[in-house]
Amino acid sequence: MEHTQDSSLTNLVSALEARARAAGNLAELGFSIANDSYDLLAFRQALVFDGDKAASRLQTVSGLAHVTEDSPYLIWLCRVWPWLQEQFGHQPGWYQPVADDAAMPPEIMAGWREWWPAGVFALPLRKRTGETLGWACFLLDNPPTEQQAKNILHVSLTWSYCWEMLQKTNNKPWFDRLRTLSSGRRWLAVLAVAALMLLPIHQTAMAPAEVIALDATTVASPLDGVVKTIHVRPNQPVKAGEKLFSLDDTTLRNRLEVAQQSVAVADAELLATTNKSFDNLQSKSDLAMLSGRTFEKRAELAAVQAQLNRIDVVAGHDGVAIFGDPDDWLGRPVSTGERIMLLADPKKPGILIHLPVADAVSLDIGDPVKLFLTVLPLSPLDATITETSFQAVLSPTGVAGYRLRAAFTNTNEQARIGLRGTAKIYGDRVALGYYLLRRPLARVREWSGW
Incomplete structure (x- = not known):
């Protein structure tokens, strides 16, 4: 019976060691x-802790897939563990x-009574050089037997070795890996990286963009006044001559x-003075003044009539009326030349791009652009x-940038x-080395001043 029990424990230890060797990373091993x-x-x-002393942190808790560090228990555990290590x-x-x-x-005693059983059995997991990699802690109601302690210590050797190997595989710096290469291969790697850094590529920049009309006509108020009626709806097609x-x-x-009335009075005064001028020399001298006043009143009348003829604004050509909410304009005072809407030709669309100053690259007329519309992100x-x-202005979102048209x-x-969408601009x-280091170098220059 004792031989059967020993055989069962041996098989269990072997199974634990096999599972440890099968772990693909430190998380699986923990x-x-x-x-x-x-x-x-x-x-x-x-509990499994990664690291030692002040650098030690909780990695795994039995029965939990992920460690939630904001729970009261784990907050207390992070406080008690440094003390336990001592x-x-x-x-x-x-x-x-x-x-x-x-x-x-x-506070440790209070938490122990609330969450932990009688005691804890802990064993460090060490490198072959003796450096501590982590800790495994087991909360027990009774101390482990001599045989249990012997078996778990034996398995911990495999855990330690697997931990060390996985840590080397996962965390080995690239320069350490480079050192393992032969001198010829290192030079080949350096030459390959240098050649890759010299690979010519386009400078690119991403910026918000909007589809606009390239040859849009501004429709402005012809005189000072108040908007009474908007005869069209936003984005409505209109014909030439339509209100x-x-x-x-x-x-x-x-x-x-x-x-x-002023013209009628001036005409009456001029006529009366003209009739009197045949017998009265004074009336003859007043004719020139009254005649000039009559012309002045008629000019004022013509000016008012001309303004009345301009209160109805019509489309100068076929197009689409582009403006905001009509209710925002009704009853609104406007001044001469103030833009009310745009009259655009939908057959001649273009792109308005707001390129942020921080992302600006060298651009010339004719450089290619790809527009990714929000409604068609897969069809540029x-x-x-x-x-x-050449001058940066604020975009509608309040970001300083350059206005580009395409x-x-x-x-x-x-x-x-x-x-609307996003434009990708090719400069x-x-x-490739300059493309990757351009912005970091600019930051360094701003910081250092050279």
Whole structure:
């Protein structure tokens, strides 16, 4: 019977070692240590810590797929673990506090009574050089038997070796790997990287963009007044001569009546003075003044009539009326020349690009652009730059940038005015090394001043 039990323990130890060797990374190894060893030690909970002393951190908790460090228990555990390490030193062993243990801080004793059983059996996992890689802790109701301690210490040697090998595989710096190469291969690697850094590529920049009309006509207020009526809807196609909006004519109608009465009075005075001039020399001298006043009043009347004729603004050509909400314009005072809307030709769309200053690259007229519309992200539209700017202005989002305009290479019905997206701009060809280091070098220069 004893021989059968020893054989079973040997098989269990071999199985634990095989699972440790099968781990593909440190996370899998920690999971195996915290969960697969239950058959060897009937623990209440198992904990695996990565590192040693102040650098030690909780990696795995038995029964949990992920460690949530904001739970009250784990917050307390992070406080108690540095103190426990001091009690163990760097040796495996069993620790069980006593009721009147003055060396244990009160907050640790309170948490122990709430969350932990009688004691903890901890063993360090070391490199072959003796350096501590991590810790495995098992919370038990009773101290482990001599046979259990012997078996778990034996398995811990395999855990330590696997941990060391996985750590070398996962965390080996690239320069350490380079050192393992022969001198010839190192030179080949350096030459390959240098050749790759000289590979010519286009400078590129990404910027928000909007489809606009290239030859849009500004429709402005012809005189000072108040908007009375908007005759069209936003983005509505219109024909040449069709009414777009009208200004309120109340003030002008009143001025027209006053001007007409002034002309009638001036004409009557001129006629009366003309009749008197045949017998009265004084009347003859007043004729020139009254005649000039009559011409003045008629000119004022003509000016008011001309303004009345301009209160209805019509489209100068066929196109699409582009403006905001009509309700925002109704009853709004406007001044002469203030833009109300744009009259655009939908058959001649273009792109307005706001290139942030931080992302600016060297650009010339004719450089290619790809527009990725938000509604069609997988179908880029080709265009070329037709206009650049040298002065940065604020974009609608409040970001300082350069305004660029581009024309589509081919006519595309998908490019409807008003659609937005992201433009990818291709600048001059530069070496890959310059492309990768351009912004870091600019930051260093700003910081250093050279």
